[in-house]
Amino acid sequence: MSNEYVTLVSSDNFKYVVDKEVASISTVLKNSQGFEEGKTGRINLDMDGDILECIVEYLYYHYKYKDQAESGDVPEFNIPTHLALELLVKADYLDI
Secondary structure (H helix, E strand, O other): OOOOEEEEEOOOOOEEEEEHHHHOOOHHHHHHHHOHHHHHOEEEOOOOHHHHHHHHHHHHHHHHHHHHOOOOOOOOOOOOHHHHHHHHHHHHHHOO
């Protein structure tokens, strides 16, 4: 992993410090680095903290198991049922 990090901030002001390489799994987060967010290292997102927390967990899960995806030897990523629909919408927005 790189030594550079980005801070993802939810609409209710929860902050998650994420490795840039991990955040770059999302093309939206990767592309935001060329704008003001790239200078501040902070990306404000229109989503609640519990949703962003689950997204951050998924980004690290995806990064950890990316080389094992083809073998099918990847544990299941559990999504809280009550967050499933909103997570689907936000993950689609973030292109992950």
